[in-house]
Amino acid sequence: MPRTRLTHLRSDIQGLRALAIGLVVLYHLWPNRLTGGYVGVDVFFVISGFLITSHLVGLIEQQRSPQLLVGFYARRIRRLAPAAIVVTASVLITTLLVLPATSWAPTAWHVLASTFFVENWHLAAQSVSYLESASQPSPLQHFWSLSVEEQFYIVWPVLLLLAAVIGKTKPHRAIALTIGIVALLSVAWGVTHTALDPDVAFFDTSARAWQFAVGGLLAFLPVPHRSLRAVLPWIGVMAVGCSALLFTDATPFPGIAAVVPTLGAAMVIGGRSDEDSTWSWGFLSRFGPVRWLGDVSYSAYLWHWPLIVLLPQVIGRDLDLRLKLGILVGTLVLAGLTYTLVENPFRKSRRLSFPRRRSYIAGALAAAVLASAALGSVGVATAASDAADAALIAKVTKGDSCYAAAAVSGRECRDAFGTVDRAELPAPLADKPLAWQDDCIDDVTQNTQKLCELGDPDGTTTVLLWGDSHAGAWSSAFDIAGKIEHWRVIVAARNKCPSSLVAPEATSFGEALPADQQRWCADRNRWVSETVVPRADRVVLADLWANYVFPGDAGKQDLGYEQVIDAVQDAGRDVSLMQHVPLTGRTLEAKVWGPNCLAEEPAPACSNPVATAYPPSTSAVFRGLVKDGYGNRVRYVPVHQEFCDDDRCFSGIGGVSVYFDGSHLSHTYSTSLGPWLARALDRADTLGDSDFTAPAG
Incomplete structure (x- = not known):
């Protein structure tokens, strides 16, 4: 013993x-x-x-x-x-x-x-x-x-x-x-x-x-x-x-x-x-x-x-x-x-x-x-979610709707930025877009093959949405746009891993990204470029462009994106870039959580001046692309007009919260952007200096 x-x-x-x-x-x-x-x-x-x-x-x-x-x-x-x-x-x-x-x-x-x-x-x-x-x-x-x-x-x-x-x-x-x-x-x-x-x-x-x-x-x-x-x-x-x-x-x-x-x-x-x-x-x-x-x-x-x-x-x-x-x-x-x-x-x-x-x-x-x-809760929740999604889709696709993003362009909608129904505000982090709901958004790990498939499964055109967590936040909008335009949508989204073939080494506010995460991000994006891009007819890049610091010359942050554009166009596909959503605080790090603010303050108070929401750093990548001759090779989709008036960008629009946290679109607002997105992608023009020098213009 x-x-x-x-x-x-x-x-x-x-x-x-x-x-x-x-x-x-x-x-x-x-x-x-x-x-x-x-x-x-x-x-x-x-x-x-x-x-x-x-x-x-x-x-x-x-x-x-x-x-x-x-x-x-x-x-x-x-x-x-x-x-x-x-x-x-x-x-x-x-x-x-x-x-x-x-x-x-x-x-x-x-x-x-x-x-x-x-x-x-x-x-x-x-x-x-x-x-x-x-x-x-x-x-x-x-x-x-x-x-x-x-x-x-x-x-x-x-x-x-x-x-x-x-x-x-x-x-x-x-x-x-x-x-x-x-x-x-x-x-x-x-x-x-x-x-x-x-x-x-x-x-x-x-x-x-x-x-x-x-x-x-x-x-x-x-x-x-x-x-x-x-x-x-x-x-x-x-x-x-x-x-x-x-x-x-x-x-x-x-x-x-x-x-x-x-x-x-x-x-x-x-x-x-x-x-x-x-x-x-x-x-x-x-x-x-x-x-x-x-x-x-x-x-x-x-x-x-x-x-x-x-x-x-x-x-x-x-x-x-x-x-x-x-x-x-x-x-x-x-x-x-x-x-x-x-x-x-x-x-x-x-x-x-x-x-x-x-x-x-x-x-x-x-x-x-x-x-x-627990199983009973799953059944009830699934039924409730399906019903809520059906009601939401009906609201946002209704021609005369003033709900959520539809209020921005609706001629009969008054004060789109002025009111929010607090009774309908979701709890923070509860109203997540489909990439989170379907558990297909990746953390920065070696797992490199997690994708969402949304939109019309029988669509004749395949659209690849590729980027970091902000691409994931657009997933609900792309789902609706895909259903409208008969696109089959593939979402390749990974947290802290932008759609660049050069992996970032840090965030812009000083958070170092470990070497293994950089390697896995680079591996993931190479896999997307080599395996997923050939399956698509169109490729859309969506990132929090200002969030990353890449190795080498601090003034040359667009090199990895240029490599992506080259790779996609070598495969014979078109490339579109989406402007990212407005920043909610003074800086990238100092975020204001939309649902929290809207629950405590009048909706107009939960806003950010345009100059703060879109500082020059948010368009540094675009300026580099234009300077290097890539402006005419890509399409550019500005989004600021769906969030801002001439002076401020808002966290509450059309009665709902724009964000589910401090920077990512809520499922509700992202879904409501679907009809607009279906039109905007088809109308997107090539990238030029005037597109990003005056965000509210």
Whole structure:
């Protein structure tokens, strides 16, 4: 048997739990301050590996038959399921009661994935970057780590039992050897997978298994010498703390960097700090609030993220310091209540413990209820969305409409920029265009083949819309234009990746784009140029042109676009460039969120002077193209007249919000631009200086 046996709840481990949950919560509230706080999850993985392995080895010593699995899984259900079910059900109910119908189906799918322990693979399939995502995260996205743990809990007991049975003469050595092999194979795969595709690797259970295995190996180590017990835990705490302070969202993870917090957590656990030695980690962890936070860490983890995600959508504004502190307090209160009223009663319930099948029956019934509610929500949301889209299309294609963009050109429409119906304002980030709704807009990862196909599927002309997230925001408009003009529309949109064959190295407000993102952006655009362009009859480039800084000469920002134009025209296709939508704030970085502003201020106040909305930087690329002789080779589609009068550009037009955030068109307004876009693309003329020197002219 291992020398380490758990005979009581160790204070040093409870203190480590408190540290881990503190890092995770603070990171999610202040990601720019504690840039690597996500390593708290890795600490939890090591703790789980140690505790579960220690427990299983003790069970295997007493009984080497499949029967021990029955009791083990029943205890896991009682320990983990009740609190998770309460939080999951609360999120689903809140979404259905408070949030718009567009949020129902996405949340319901996350409920299903979380209920059946596959949230990590659900996120991986969407190529979601947990650390940096351009779209609104799910309130259940944090269940990815719980799914990884549950998958570990399912496989680990079977693996260890098999090892003990096969190595029956020396079962402990067989188990330790098996764990060591798992650790070596998993860490090798984790490093490799992170290098190949970090966004998917982040959620990959097999790339994380070594962290559990490291914890498992600790169960076989002897108690260290007293001098080491005084030093090792503090070294481990410092390793975890330094990781939290120094790692960022650009750190490849869980690659080789994950070794630091993982071994740090292992040193705290393996160091077995003396609880009675003053100034030791174990003594500090005996402090009441620290121990309590360790006790409620599971419930705190469950509650904090839904509060962070849902509160801004419910109240209609971003989180400020006061709200973040409120979330911190709310998390602790809800965690304490859940621990006292849910976790402990179910974990200790004799009624569920004997016979054991009651635990399984209760868990299955709860999962069935949640799954049924989630599937029902998907059905209702789909029907509501279809009806809303049909009504919206009817409104925007109506000849005498004064709704949304139609109010700008409608002769009978009065004060197109002066009124907004606040009752119909969607929650921020809820009214996203089709590229987001259809989950076909890419983050900057190695996944290079995500496209939307919109418009008329039987259209005789194929139009390729190519660009960054602003191309994605035009997707709803192109869908309507395609239906009107019988175009088959392909959308190739990727966040922070403009339609240039030279990848940007930074944003114009100083955010450096990592080298791997630059490489993936360049690879993606080459793939579009070589594979997708030949399938199109017309190519339309739409980017936030002023947003990027390209390598080399700062005054020569159009080189990559010229290469695209050359490539497209070599393929015999026409190229059109779309002016980007107005900036909403003083600068690109200082955005004004349209839905938030319109909910609090009179609609005319949510506007920007034309000179600020279209500074000279927004047309620098166009000036370079004209200077280099490309002006007559491309068509240019000005869009400012659909957003601005002679003096200002507006966030509320024709009764609706122009944007769903601080710069991207809302689905409603983008859709309403469809009829105009169908005409504008056909009328587009070649690019000349006069097109962009006076945006409101």
